Every structure is written in structure tokens, then in C-alpha cells.
Amino acid sequence: MRMSTSALAAAAVGLSLATASLSMAVPATAAPVAPAAATAYSGYTGSAAEAKANQAFFEAVIKSVAEKRAAQPRSAAAVTVVYDASRAPSFSSVIARSTQIWNGSVSNVKLQSGSASNADFSYREGNDSRGSYASTDGHGSGYVFLDYAQNRQYDSTRVTAHETGHVLGLPDHYTGPCSELMSGGGPGTSCTNAYPNSAERSRVNQLWVNGFAKALDKALQKAGRQG
Secondary structure, three states: OOEEEOOOOEEEEEEOOOOOOOOOOOOOOOOOOOOOOOOOOOOOOOOHHHHHHHHHHHHHHHHHHHHHHHHHHOOOOOOOEEEEEEEEHHHHHHHHHHHHHHHHHOEEEEEEEEEOOOOEEEEEEEEEOEEEEEEOOOOEEEEEEEEEEHHHHHHHHHHHHHHHHHHHHHHHOOOOOOOHHHOEOOOOOOOOOOOOOEEEEEEEEHOOOOOHHHHHHHHHHHHHHHH
């Protein structure tokens, strides 16, 4: 999995994973033939621009969720983040697995499949020399891009769960061990761990209590001014 990204004009958020042979392949019917030589993904060590892009992506998602909650207040303790996976059909089972992992790991936010019309972010698939990344589109919306070749070279569930970690507010930490999901490709291609560790789980739960509360306050104030 390449969990990497360079700074994109669209605020791309990436995960850089070093290069090598992958353990989990994307369905052959949907993905093109993998290149003979492994692609060297750039941005593996991360950058200030990449960290800023990660934060922008999370803020776009949390703003979308808060505005929907403000328009239709609900009493549920957990916040629901809706995603659209219709543009990444080859990865449907991997996305479902990543969702299951995150929903079983944290309690203050839940991921839920939905349609493009009500999604807070989406998944897309294709070919990109930068590998997989999370991005904002410049219009307040975000998406996770899953690269075919990278997902052949790295464990696809780890790639997807890592990128989804950006959706939930976690930054890259490439120097971490394999047990740390957001270490991305730092531990090498043999690392297949797709689960966040205790510190990562705790951080996400905190963000979706405190961070979401602040975003909701802003959304409610905005709704009040417009009402």
C-alpha cells in the first residue's frame, strides 16, 4: 500500500508506502495488469504541506457531517459519517472490511455506506503514479483515491484503512511500527496490519467528541443566521 501523497493543488492527502510486491490484489477483472517493475512512490517521509492537506480533508468531512446534523438534529451519541463507494467498485469488499474495522475500533463515530447525494466523502479508483491518497476537491468535499498498482504491491485493506484514518482525523506517522496503522509504508511491504492501535483509537474518539462539538456549534450558528 502506498500511503503517500505529495502536496496536490487539490489538497491531496497521501499515504506513502515504500515499494515492493504486494500481498493482496485488486480483482483482475477491474484493474489493469500490474507493471513489471514496482513504482517508486514519492513523499514517503511526509511534509508540512501533506500534513496540512490531511487536516483540510478531515475538516471538510467534519464540516459536512456537522451541517447535516444541524439541519436534522438527532439524539444518537455516535456521529455517522456517510461514504459513497460507487466509484470504486473493484474495492467494494476492501472498503467494507475497512469500515468494519473502524466501526469495531471506535465508539464516537461510525462509518456508513450511502449514496453520492448524501455522502460526506467518497472512494474512487484508478491509476495514479502517486499511489493512493485522500484529497479535498477545493469545494468542501473529500474523497479517498485507491490506486490499482499500489494496492497490488501493498496490503489493500491496510491501504484503505490507513486512508480512511485521514477521514477520521489522523495524520501520517511514517516512522511508527507496523502496529500503528498511520505509519503507512514505514514498516515495509510485509506489514499487513489494518487495525488502529489504542492511541489511534483514543485520538479518533476524542476528535469526534470535542472536534465535532465545535464544528456543530459553528453549523448551528450558521443555520440560525440563515433561518
